[in-house]
Amino acid sequence: MDGLFAPIPSNPLIDFTILLLVTLILPPIFERLKLPGLVGLLFAGIVLGKSGLGILDQDSESIKLFTDIGKIYLMFVAGLEIDMVDFRRTRNRSLLYGCLTFAIPLLTGLAVGQLFGYSLNASVLMGSLFASHTLLGYPIVQRLGIVRNQAVMVTIGATIFTDIAALLVLAICISIHSGSFSPAGLVVQLVAIAGYSALVLVGFDWAGKEYFRRTGDEQSNQFLFVLLAVFLASVGSELINVDKIVGAFLAGLAVNDVLGKGPVKEKVEFLGTTLFIPFFFIGIGLLLDLPAFMVTLTTLFPLVVAIVGGLIISKGVAAILAQLKLGYTWAEGLTMWSLSIPQVAATLAAAVAGYQAINASGDRLVSETVLNTIIVLMLITSIIGPLMTAKFATKIPPPNSLSNLEDDSALPGENGEITLVPPKASTFTVLVPTQNPQTLSYLLEMGALIARHESGVVIP
Structure with a gap:
């Protein structure tokens, strides 16, 4: 097989062409098989990666660039789709669900780590890997037209909290492992995140309105301005030691009011959902090392079951508690669960960072065993998450409009139902x-x- 594909040179142009070909062909085939098209993209990544034909190299600069852009675009579009009027009304609910879907998985991961004999610091980090989630099912709810459903909006809003909190726990665990932790450093990090969030949300919103007012109908320049805003925010978030997806989500919220529902927003979303976001899912499949995957499954099966089962169950408990507290339907609660299951972007970034953290004694914070198990977790959850979202989200009718309601407290009735105007x-x-x-x-x-x-x- 290596000899068959050896004549194919490896360069960004060929990589881009292959990604386009896969994005065009595979999703419709998998949808005919009653599977989400996203699963087809993940499958393509496995087949084309080092565990399959070896045509694409996940370590190449072009693939890394396309994958990073797709990950950034995924979170940016998620923020862009949120109606800010509705989001302000549901921010308390997003915070509640964010706390539940962070704390319960964190404690579950901590218990799993302690059960299998890992140190307290490593166990806490393992719990933080459980706590975050990636919105792989977002394109599905977007296609169904239920992004403005309150339960979906609450889940999207909770993502920003879980990812920031998980990355903070990661920073603390790494500093403790290296012996450089200090409460003052934690305070500085929290202040930096708060200041940066305010800068993006207020500054980008003001700059966008001024630029759009001055440029009038120049859609090409406005389109470029939006792209600059999202990538500038992503770079800025990395400068304060926060994952780039956080900055992308904040940028989406910031330019939301500026774009409205005009043609520029349609062009921005079209570029991402058609091109870069599918590239991200293919890149996830490229990360899978099938031999290491099979070894981990066979030799560490109890640990794999504990981690995967603990994650799915803890996320389910958090979603059910939020559903009962906030008065959502079972279809909405199960959709919240399915959206919070996939562990990809922040989880993988945190696991790799923990693996690369080596103290003076030469010990790694995250062992190779745990890293392989996290990759197994990433693969399983990235497949079953979108599958469950496609199953449960279709049972939620598209909402008329939440903005017809007076205030946040009036959204659910005493019987747990929402009255639509x-x-x-x-x-x-x-x-x-x-x-x-x-x-x-x-x-x-x-x-x-x-x-x-x-x-x-x-x-x-």
Whole structure:
């Protein structure tokens, strides 16, 4: 097999062409098999990577660039899709769910680490790996037109809290391992994050409004301004020792009001969802080392089961508690669970950082065994997360509008249901028949796409 593909030179142009070809062909094939197209991209990464044909090298600069851009774009679009009026109303709910989906997995990971004989510091770091999550299922809820569903918005908002908190725990654990931890350093880090968040949210919003006001209808320059904002925010977040995805999410929130629902926003989202975000999922598949994966599964099966099972169960408990507290339906609660399961971006970054942290005695904070297990966790959760999202999210009807409601306290009723205000007569409305369960999900997706383009609503 190596001889067959040896004549193919390795350069960015060929890598880009292969990524385009895979993105075009595989997702429709997997969707015909009743699987999310994202799973097809992950599968393509495994086949094309070092464990398969070896056509693409995950360590090449071009692949790293495409993957990083896709990861940044994923979080940026997630922030861009949030209606800021609704988000401000649900910020307390996002904080509540963020605390639950951070604390419960953290304690579970700590217990697993202690059970298998790891040090307290390593066990806490393992718990922090459980606590974060990556919104791999976001493209699915976006396609279904339910991003503005309150439960989905709360889950998206909770992501920023879990990732920042997990990365803070990582920084503390590494500094303790190296013997350089100090409470003053932690305070400085917290102040830096707070100041940077305010700078991006306020500064980028002001700069965007001024630039758009001065440029008028120059969509090309406005498009470039938005791209500059997201990557500038990502670089800035790394300068204060926070993962780039945090800056990208903040940039999405910052330029949200500036873009509105105009053509520039459509172009920005189109570029990401069509091109760079699929590249990110292919890059995840490239990371898998099948031989190490099989060795880890066979020799460390109890640890793998404890880590994977502990993560899934703890995330489920957090989602159910939030659902019961906030009065959501079971479909919404299960969707919150499925969105919080995938462990990719922040988890992998933290695991690698812990593996590379070596103290004066030559001991690693995260052993190679744990690193391989985390890669297994990443693979399993990145597959079952989108699958579960595709299953549960289709049962949530697209909301009419949360902005019709007076305040955050009035959103759920005493019986746990949300009363939706009927659309006005002038509202663009798509009626979807629900009698045939075999066509329901497809019709809802089609109706959501049409309604979203016209800023309308879907009525099942």
